[in-house]
Amino acid sequence: MRRLSLMLAAAALSTGTAHAAPACDLALGQAVFVAKCATCHALDAHQVGPRLGGLLGRPAGKAKGFSFTDAMASAGFRWDVERLSAFLGDPQAYVPGTSMAFRGVSAPQEREALVCFFKHH
């Protein structure tokens, strides 16, 4: 029984999809996305920055049709909740050399809500 619950927990962590998402502030997340991210990003197409729909689970710096900086292209990880939250807190510290000119979302509640938004889009 204990083993099963551990497996389930691991599965939830590794997928990080909408289905595994806990209740979170989607409306606030959307507001933060629109106010901050949408300057350079859209969900369904590359803009100044890469397409962000379905970000969680994707490998960093590898979206087809978008030219990433070497720093992001060689990041060598997949976006999960933890990494995305850390990146959004201070993008240039998390991936030094990224060309994303954004200092990050420092307010924990807003950052959590933004990650929540990505879980659902």
Add this chain to the structure above:
Amino acid sequence: MNTNSNGTGRRSFLRTAGVGAVGAAAVAVGASEATAKAPARCGAGGGCDYDVVVIGGGFAGVTAARDSRRNGYKTLILEARNRLGGRTFTSRFAGHRIDLGGTWIHWSQPYVWAEKERYGLEVTETPEGLDVSAETIVLAHGGQRKGLAAEEMVPLAEAFEMYFADARQLWARPFDARFTWNALLQHDGLSALDRLNQLPLAQPQRAALEGYIATMGHGSLRDISYNETLRYWALCGWNFQGTNEALGRYVFKQGTVSLIDAMVADGTPEVRLSTAVRKIEDQGRRAVITTQKGERTTARAVIVTVPMNVLPGIAFDPPLDPRVVEAGREKHAGTGAKVFMKTRGRFDGPGKVMGLGDAGNTFSIAFTYAKGADHAIYVGFVPDPGKVDLQDRQAMQQALRTYIPDAVVEECLAYEWTLDPFSQGTWASYKPHWYGKYLDHFGKDSGRIVFGQGDHGDGWRGAIDGAISSGARAAERVRKKLGSA
């Protein structure tokens, strides 16, 4: 400025954000096709891919490329970002069209105004329909805030006259530093702060000047050269009203991107976005440009338009003048930020609020940028973004309340040009001692490598106008170098 007329609702905005970038990129694709049909002209010059390769697709680069195409040259722009525009960037915020970088233009800026007229682009006021007579000025100093009555403006006007008293002597001809070179050199070591400390100013006078000048140079008063602040004053007609209107009243109705688009559509240069350059070599018979990704392109001439702070990151052969590298590493004084804030509630009336305050305030200047049905947009200038979180609406609300005590900030946005590796700063303001140390070294062509950076040059360097003039002059020097196409 109006949000609903073009049907940009929240949902569609999620899908089509970055309107500026979309516009510029779309034109670039069309331009690329047009150029491909044009005859290649540099075969006779030694098998070059292009006659002219322009490094950087801001206003300087786009102008240089447009003019080079008009001169008959096969021309390519290499742009590091995934959009054109450089340190101008038209986007949307809270349903309003905004410019995140360079924004305001005026007929006292001859190059940009000529382009506006040439392409028939419209301007509007900030905020739209502004009645200047209804403007309210709020002064903050020493933790106090005060709306100013007309008679209280008199001592402030006197303070500005005091600070800028020598502007006519130092900049008899603001497009020609050589005309008053000795006088400029005499004051070269002086910072804006040094100048303020020389003057017998009452506290409100000092506060108003601190706010205004820190915004003009977009950085610390210690770092902004006194000469530079007087250059702006001279360019604007040596008076407060003129300076205020030239620097902060008129914007392109469709954003700065509308002029970038018009110039690209006119010149149809080929454009490669997301293509940062690693190395530029002058091999005598040709120039060779190597991108970060290792692609090589050859040209008869290269026009370099990248920001001065970015230049040291590109390898040159023969090497750059060491003084130019040194200045780029030292970086110019423009290190501030511009923050957009959406505040709750309608702004009634025909005017705007303009707050300015001493160096202790987060915003050196903040003013009404746009008006909505149930909200207003304010823009605030932050000379020192290091001491505050520009993306935190609570922090920005607190800062705005210095001037607007009941403001409720619902959203805020700043594009942080200093964090962008392809600008590493905002508009260029030279630092103290730079005239003597660097002015002779900036913008000096070398063989097939020509410099058309908007950060340098006479007149409005650092502004959109200066970028256009630098690009135009670089293209003209290339024409003389290469001869007729």
